[in-house]
Amino acid sequence: xxxxxxxxxxxxxxxxxxxxxxxxxxxxxxxxxxxxxxxxxxxxxxxxxxxxxxxxxxxxxxxxxxxxxxxxxxxxxxxxxxxxxxxxxxxxxxxxxxxxxxxxxxxxxxxxxxxxxxxxxxxxxxxxxxxxxxxxxxxxxxxxxxxxxxxxxxxxxxxxxxxxxxxxxxxxxxxxxxxxxxxxxxxxxxxxxxxxxxxxxxxxxxxxxxxxxxxxxxxxxxxxxxxxx
Amino acid sequence: xxxxxxxxxxxxxxxxxxxxxxxxxxxxxxxxxxxxxxxxxxxxxxxxxxxxxxxxxxxxxxxxxxxxxxxxxxxxxxxxxxxxxxxxxxxxxxxxxxxxxxxxxxxxxxxxxxxxxxxxxxxxxxxxxxxxxxxxxxxxxxxxxxxxxxxxxxxxxxxxxxxxxxxxxxxxxxxxxxxxxxxxxxxxxxxxxxxxxxxxxxxxxxxxxxxxxxxxxxxxxxxxxxxxxxxxx
Amino acid sequence: xxxxxxxxxxxxxxxxxxxxxxxxxxxxxxxxxxxxxxxxxxxxxxxxxxxxxxxxxxxxxxxxxxxxxxxxxxxxxxxxxxxxxxxxxxxxxxxxxxxxxxxxxxxxxxxxxxxxxxxxxxxxxxxxxxxxxxxxxxxxxxxxxxxxxxxxxxxxxxxxxxxxxxxxxxxxxxxxxxxxxxxxxxxxxxxxxxxxxxxxxxxxxxxxxxxxxxxxxxxxxxxxxxxxxxxx
Numbered sequence: 001x002x003x004x005x006x007x008x009x010x011x012x013x014x015x016x017x018x019x020x021x022x023x024x025x026x027x028x029x030x031x032x033x034x035x036x037x038x039x040x041x042x043x044x045x046x047x048x049x050x051x052x053x054x055x056x057x058x059x060x061x062x063x064x065x066x067x068x069x070x071x072x073x074x075x076x077x078x079x080x081x082x083x084x085x086x087x088x089x090x091x092x093x094x095x096x097x098x099x100x101x102x103x104x105x106x107x108x109x110x111x112x113x114x115x116x117x118x119x120x121x122x123x124x125x126x127x128x129x130x131x132x133x134x135x136x137x138x139x140x141x142x143x144x145x146x147x148x149x150x151x152x153x154x155x156x157x158x159x160x161x162x163x164x165x166x167x168x169x170x171x172x173x174x175x176x177x178x179x180x181x182x183x184x185x186x187x188x189x190x191x192x193x194x195x196x197x198x199x200x201x202x203x204x205x206x207x208x209x210x211x212x213x214x215x216x217x218x219x220x221x222x223x224x225x226x227x228x229x
Numbered sequence: 230x231x232x233x234x235x236x237x238x239x240x241x242x243x244x245x246x247x248x249x250x251x252x253x254x255x256x257x258x259x260x261x262x263x264x265x266x267x268x269x270x271x272x273x274x275x276x277x278x279x280x281x282x283x284x285x286x287x288x289x290x291x292x293x294x295x296x297x298x299x300x301x302x303x304x305x306x307x308x309x310x311x312x313x314x315x316x317x318x319x320x321x322x323x324x325x326x327x328x329x330x331x332x333x334x335x336x337x338x339x340x341x342x343x344x345x346x347x348x349x350x351x352x353x354x355x356x357x358x359x360x361x362x363x364x365x366x367x368x369x370x371x372x373x374x375x376x377x378x379x380x381x382x383x384x385x386x387x388x389x390x391x392x393x394x395x396x397x398x399x400x401x402x403x404x405x406x407x408x409x410x411x412x413x414x415x416x417x418x419x420x421x422x423x424x425x426x427x428x429x430x431x432x433x434x435x436x437x438x439x440x441x442x443x444x445x446x447x448x449x450x451x452x453x454x455x456x457x458x459x460x461x462x
Numbered sequence: 463x464x465x466x467x468x469x470x471x472x473x474x475x476x477x478x479x480x481x482x483x484x485x486x487x488x489x490x491x492x493x494x495x496x497x498x499x500x501x502x503x504x505x506x507x508x509x510x511x512x513x514x515x516x517x518x519x520x521x522x523x524x525x526x527x528x529x530x531x532x533x534x535x536x537x538x539x540x541x542x543x544x545x546x547x548x549x550x551x552x553x554x555x556x557x558x559x560x561x562x563x564x565x566x567x568x569x570x571x572x573x574x575x576x577x578x579x580x581x582x583x584x585x586x587x588x589x590x591x592x593x594x595x596x597x598x599x600x601x602x603x604x605x606x607x608x609x610x611x612x613x614x615x616x617x618x619x620x621x622x623x624x625x626x627x628x629x630x631x632x633x634x635x636x637x638x639x640x641x642x643x644x645x646x647x648x649x650x651x652x653x654x655x656x657x658x659x660x661x662x663x664x665x666x667x668x669x670x671x672x673x674x675x676x677x678x679x680x681x682x683x684x685x686x687x688x689x690x691x692x693x694x
Contacts, residue, residue, distance in 0.1 A: 006303065007332035015329040023317040026356070087311030091372075093279055095330035096302040152613070159606050163596030172592055176585040177613050180620040187628060203627055211620060218616055222609045225530055229280040229602070241600035242683075242690050 009104075012097040016105025020079065021112060030078050034071045034117045041067045042125060060131060061190035065145070065182055068118060072149055073174060075113040077167040079106060080157040093227060103154065103223040110157075111150040118142055131193070138192050141201075144208040145185030148215060152177055155219040158226050181215075184208045230255050230380055230411035231276060236285035238271055245271050247435035248285065255379070258402075258412040260422035262455055263432035269415040272432065273384050276413065277307050290379050303331065306373035306381045310388040312365040313372065316358035320349055320368055323357060324375060331376040339375065347371040347401060363394025370401045381405055383414040387421050399425065423451050431458040470673055477670040484510070484663035487656040495653075501565045506656050508558040510664035511551045512580065517668060518548025519583060523615025526608035538604035539683075541611055542594075543675035547668060549587045552580050575626035582621050586614040 007015070024030050045063045049056075083089040083106075092102050122142075126133045153174050160169040184204040191201035198205075231253040238246040245268040253259050263269050274280040276289055278298040287294040290304040314323050324343060328336040344350045347367040357365060366386065373381065383402070387395055402425055406412050416422045422429065429451065430440045439458030446454055466474075488506040495502035525541035528534075559577050560570050571577070590610050597603040 005332050006299075007329060011332075012330055015326060019315065019318070019322075019326045022322065023315055026317040082315075086316070087309060087313050088315060090279060090307075090309065090311070091313035091327070092330070094277065094302055094305065094307055095327070096299055096332070097330055098299075155613075156610075159593070159609065162602070162606075163593065164598075165592070165596045169592060169596060172589045173610065176582050176589055177617040179582055180617060180624050183621070183624045183628075187624075204624070207620070207624055207627075214616060214620075215613075218613060222530075222612065225605050225609055229274075242687050 006096050009098045009101045012095070012101035013104040013108065016092070016102060017108045017112075020106070020109035023082075024109075024113070030075060031113060031116055033078075034074050034113065035120055037074060038067050038071045038117055038121045039124065041070060042121070042128070046128075056129065057131070057194055058190060060125075060129070060133075060193050061186045064121075064125065064133075064189065065186050067121065068114065068142075068146070069149065069175070069178070069182060070171075071117055072110075072114050072146075072153060073171050075117070076110055076150070076153040076157040076174075077161075077170050079110050079113070080154075080161040081167065084161045089227070099224045099227060100220055102227065103158075103220055106158075107150050107154040107219075110154050111146060114146045114150055115143070118146065133193075135192070137198060138189055141185060141188045141192065141205065141208070144205075144212060145181055145189075148181035148208065148212045149178055151212065151216045151219050152181075155223060155226065158223070181208065181211045184211065230257075230290060231413065232286075232288040233276075234286040236272075236275065236287060237283045238268070238275060238280070239283040245435060246275075246282075249432070249435070249437055251430065251437055253380075253411045253413055255411050256409050257428055258406045258414070258426045259428045259430055260426035261413055261415045261430050261432055262417075262419065262422065263415075263438075264459065265417075267432045268435055269432050270384055273382050273413065273415055276380075277305060277382050278302055303376065304379045306376070306378035307384075308366070308369050308373045308382070308386050309384040310386065312357075312369050314357045314365060314368060317356060319354050319356055320344065320360070321353040323368065324372060327372050327375055333376055343371040343375055346374075346404070348397070361394070362389050363391065363397060366390060366394065367397060367401065370398070370405070374405065379410055381410050381412045383412070385415055385417065387416065387418055395421070419451055419455060429454065431455060433459050466677075470670075470677070473666070473670045473673065477667045480659075480663035480666050484656075484660050487659050492653050492656040493650060499565075501562060504558050504562045506660040507664075508555055508562060509657065510660040511558065512555040512576070513661055514664045514668040515548050515552035515555055515580065515583070517665070518544045518551065518672075519615065519618065521672075522548065522611045526611040526615070529604055529608040530612075535600070535604060535683075538607065539676055539679035541607060543672050543679060545587055545590055545611065546675055547671045549584065550671075551664075551668070552584050552587075556580050556584070573625075575622050578625050579618060579622040583614070583618050586610075586618065590614065 042063065045066075049059060049063075051059055083092065093099075122133045125131070153170070156173045156177070157170055160166060160173055163169055184207040187204035188201045188208065191204070192198075231251065233249050233251045236246055236249040236251070237244065249272060251272075261269055261272070271280065275282050275287060275294070278289075278294060278301055281295045289301045292301045294301060315326070318326070321340060321344070324340040325336060328340055333339050341350070341353075344353050347370055349364065349368055349371070352360070352364070357368065360368065370386075386398060386402075390398060399421070402412075402414070406425065414422065414426070426443065428440065428442050429446065431438045439454070441454055484506070488503050492503065492506070494500055522541050522544040525537050525544055529537035529541060556577065559580075563572055564570055590607060593610055594603050594607050597606060
């Protein structure tokens with residue numbers, strides 16, 4: 001019986017990330033559900049808000065982020081449930097890898113799912129409302145916002161899946177904590193979409209960065225406490 | 230290989246394990262018996278580094294738990310009644326994933342070797358969601374021996390298996406035991422344990438109520454031994 | 463049944479006393495504000511409870527860290543007590559803020575930083591209790607509670623900063639005069655007395671409630687233990 005070298009945290013993170021992506025790309029169950037859900041939410045907003053084109057311009061950012069937030073929780077829930085249901089989480093915990101690898105691996109795959117859904121939703125939204133949403137500065141804001149959301153969401157999903165209420169609890173835990181990232185993202189996106197130039201949205205943009213850094217650090221440090229008994 | 234001394238595990242105010250003294254040497258195959266709720270799974274989870282003891286000493290594969298848990302994991306193979314397999318990946322992909330997670334060199338060769346060992350070589354490209362329970366359990370054993378662990382823990386591995394699958398599991402367990410490992414298996418099913426184990430321990434009311442080597446039981450019946458140990462106060 | 467310790471008994475009386483004095487100062491002693499009239503007196507209690515809510519919030523986050531580091535259940539009881547008391551006080555803050563807002567700005571609610579952050583913090587607290595309610599194992603409950611109160615402790619201040627940077631109609635009573643802030647007023651000396659005493663009074667009341675709640679928590683645990691021993 002040989003002694004195998006412990007895999008590096010980076011390798012383990014990538015292994016988990018690739019495992020999730022390969023798994024999802026077999027069935028596409030998760031991404032298709034998130035996508036259909038996003039489109040439905042956009043349609044509902046269309047009837048719920050009945051906005052004049054000019055007013056709509058200001059509301060676009062809010063509608064988009066609400067959509068992403070809800071679709072995001074679907075993804076977060078499902079991704080953690082898979083691990084919990086078949087005991088796979090134990091499988092991950094049994095491996096001689098740093099728990100941080102599990103956290104970062106899952107966060108990366110959750111982020112990837114969110115980004116894929118956003119990448120499809122944005123062009124569709126652009127077409128539906130004759131707005132050009134495919135601008136680089138907006139995409140950067142969306143990326144930063146999604147990172148913060150996925151970082152906190154993965155952590156909280158790991159907790160909620162271990163409670164009696166399971167998936168139902170995640171939005172309740174997540175939304176109050178994610179308010180800073182959602183607000184900043186909406187402010188920054190809204191600013192950009194209504195014609196402000198970058199210096200005007202610098203503040204919310206910086207807040208996004210600050211939030212991302214603080215919460216990735218906090219989640220990474222606290223993840224052990226959440227998965228280990 | 231495995232040693233626990235006065236192991237106590239509490240959940241809040243409830244004490245499940247009340248000072249368990251237990252040891253397994255290399256080459257021993259211990260069947261851990263006991264009624265439901267005795268704490269067998271809790272005990273095994275502590276040995277598997279998935280849970281921390283409240284009090285007492287635990288040593289596995291030469292390392293102390295929970296302090297050196299990370300080092301123990303590399304030498305530990307665990308099969309539980311849940312498959313620990315990803316349904317949307319193929320048998321091969323599942324094993325390759327775990328091979329990466331355990332840092333196994335020559336992954337492709339080792340995965341093929343293990344697939345042949347558990348008789349699933351022909352199904353390597355099939356999704357695990359299509360596997361029967363018996364096949365999943367065989368693959369799970371493959372996953373557990375991938376990194377050639379020194380200690381193996383089986384938690385109720387026969388759960389849900391039909392006759393054929395059970396026989397295949399018997400063979401797999403014999404193979405595993407033959408390699409000089411320390412093996413602990415919990416079971417409800419006395420009949421299954423009877424053929425394979427070198428020693429029988431009974432966990433009852435949070436302690437090891439009785440322990441007997443296979444030779445000692447040659448005269449008496451395993452069932453009688455088990456029932457008797459539960460009565461003792 | 464253990465009796466309340468003497469210090470706690472004394473503290474109970476002191477709390478009632480300071481509350482009475484504070485009420486007198488706020489309702490009688492302080493002069494009537496020129497523009498808003500008597501409704502402004504609500505302000506003293508509003509600030510008192512807000513300050514205490516914030517105190518509880520910070521203490522909960524610290525108790526969370528302390529639990530994770532020491533794994534001592536006493537910190538968990540401390541944290542739960544802090545969150546519970548803080549929840550009640552923030553609720554009072556919001557209610558009083560509403561009562562003040564109506565005559566002052568003709569609206570029951572304003573989306574300004576302080577009030578909104580208080581509301582978001584209430585939601586974090588509610589989530590905290592729902593999280594704990596869904597967990598059987600006390601050790602896991604304490605762990606998860608600590609982690610969540612920490613995350614909440616990090617998030618709420620950032621929420622405050624984010625909203626503050628964007629808009630406010632909340633009066634900036636102490637500090638810089640912002641062009642958008644309406645309904646602000648500067649305090650006379652008498653008002654300052656009432657104001658600072660209110661802060662002090664509510665802090666005393668907070669400590670009193672916290673102590674009672676912690677005691678309640680330990681007694682609850684003793685009851686559980688007795689029940690368990692009795693059934694064995």
